[in-house]
Amino acid sequence: MVGVMRLSTVILPIHRWVEGQKNWRRAEELGFHAAYTYDHLSWRTFRDGPWFGAIPTLTAAATVTQSMRLGTLVTSPNFRHPVTLAKELISLDDVSGGRVTLGIGAGGNGFDATALGQEAWTPRERADRFAEFVPLLDRLLTEGAVSQRGAFYTAEEARNIPGCVQRPRLPFAVAATGPRGLRLAARHGQAWVTTGDPKLYETGTPEQSVAALRGQAERLDAACAEIGRDAGELDRILLTGFTPDRGRPLESLDAFVDFAGRHRELGFTELAVHWPIPESDFAADQAVFEKIAAEAPAQLR
Numbered sequence: 001m002v003g004v005m006r007l008s009t010v011i012l013p014i015h016r017w018v019e020g021q022k023n024w025r026r027a028e029e030l031g032f033h034a035a036y037t038y039d040h041l042s043w044r045t046f047r048d049g050p051w052f053g054a055i056p057t058l059t060a061a062a063t064v065t066q067s068m069r070l071g072t073l074v075t076s077p078n079f080r081h082p083v084t085l086a087k088e089l090i091s092l093d094d095v096s097g098g099r100v101t102l103g104i105g106a107g108g109n110g111f112d113a114t115a116l117g118q119e120a121w122t123p124r125e126r127a128d129r130f131a132e133f134v135p136l137l138d139r140l141l142t143e144g145a146v147s148q149r150g151a152f153y154t155a156e157e158a159r160n161i162p163g164c165v166q167r168p169r170l171p172f173a174v175a176a177t178g179p180r181g182l183r184l185a186a187r188h189g190q191a192w193v194t195t196g197d198p199k200l201y202e203t204g205t206p207e208q209s210v211a212a213l214r215g216q217a218e219r220l221d222a223a224c225a226e227i228g229r230d231a232g233e234l235d236r237i238l239l240t241g242f243t244p245d246r247g248r249p250l251e252s253l254d255a256f257v258d259f260a261g262r263h264r265e266l267g268f269t270e271l272a273v274h275w276p277i278p279e280s281d282f283a284a285d286q287a288v289f290e291k292i293a294a295e296a297p298a299q300l301r
Contacts, residue, residue: 005264005300006033008272010073013037013052017060023275024061028068030293036073036103036272042111055088062096069099073239073272074175076107077133079116083158086140089170090160098165103193105175106130127180134184141169173237177216186223191235195242209243213266237270238263250284256292257299
């Protein structure tokens with residue numbers, strides 16, 4: 001399953017909009033398929049600096065771009081509720097003219113996990129909540145009125161008229177590596193998202209990472225087969241920067257094309273690269289980054 005690979009970017013919400021909007025405009029000028037942002041309250045090394053909200057940022061980005069897709073990579077239940085999130089997403093889809101993709105995952109133990117005063121959930125608790133969150137959100141985005149009482153989330157006559165511009169709803173890109181998450185991706189996703197195997201980030205090799213990703217993709221195929229779904233219907237997105245290669249693919253056009261080619265052979269249809277941020281884990285030469293954006297897609301066709 002080797003086909004066309006799209007190139008997207010991730011723009012972290014760390015700049016006041018008077019400056020930040022320049023990156024979103026430039027991303028569209030460079031021809032990126034999509035521009036995503038993280039949906040966090042704060043994140044890792046950026047915790048003590050500026051960090052703005054994902055949905056307002058994407059709404060503003062929708063007003064300064066025309067054709068590029070926009071989305072979260074990813075939203076999680078850590079500080080979201082399906083009822084309020086659905087209303088915001090329907091509004092964002094409307095403002096953007098139907099250009100939104102919802103990246104969604106189970107969340108982790110970062111700063112978001114306890115910001116509302118709760119104890120951090122165990123991996124099992126996160127999986128349990130995710131398994132309830134995604135199907136309810138699916139209903140909220142496709143039905144005009146929803147009532148549902150679950151173990152974690154309740155909707156009481158929640159109304160979402162007129163619904164999404166995209167029909168039957170905006171697409172879900174489900175981030176998953178475990179069996180329960182992969183089953184959710186198979187049933188509810190229009191795309192699957194992974195960052196690779198986090199256990200390999202510090203000490204693994206690129207070859208081990210490719211093998212791990214191949215295994216994840218095979219488990220996704222199996223989850224699709226279980227429910228009779230064609231696995232080829234799902235786009236497959238690799239959020240880069242978290243494999244043992246780290247930032248090396250952005251060091252040159254040739255390095256990136258080599259990296260992208262290896263992952264296209266695994267069936268990935270989209271790579272998301274972080275917009276350069278000096279003096280951070282996502283530092284990269286802006287000129288090289290823009291050369292990759294402009295020239296790599298043609299070499300990957």
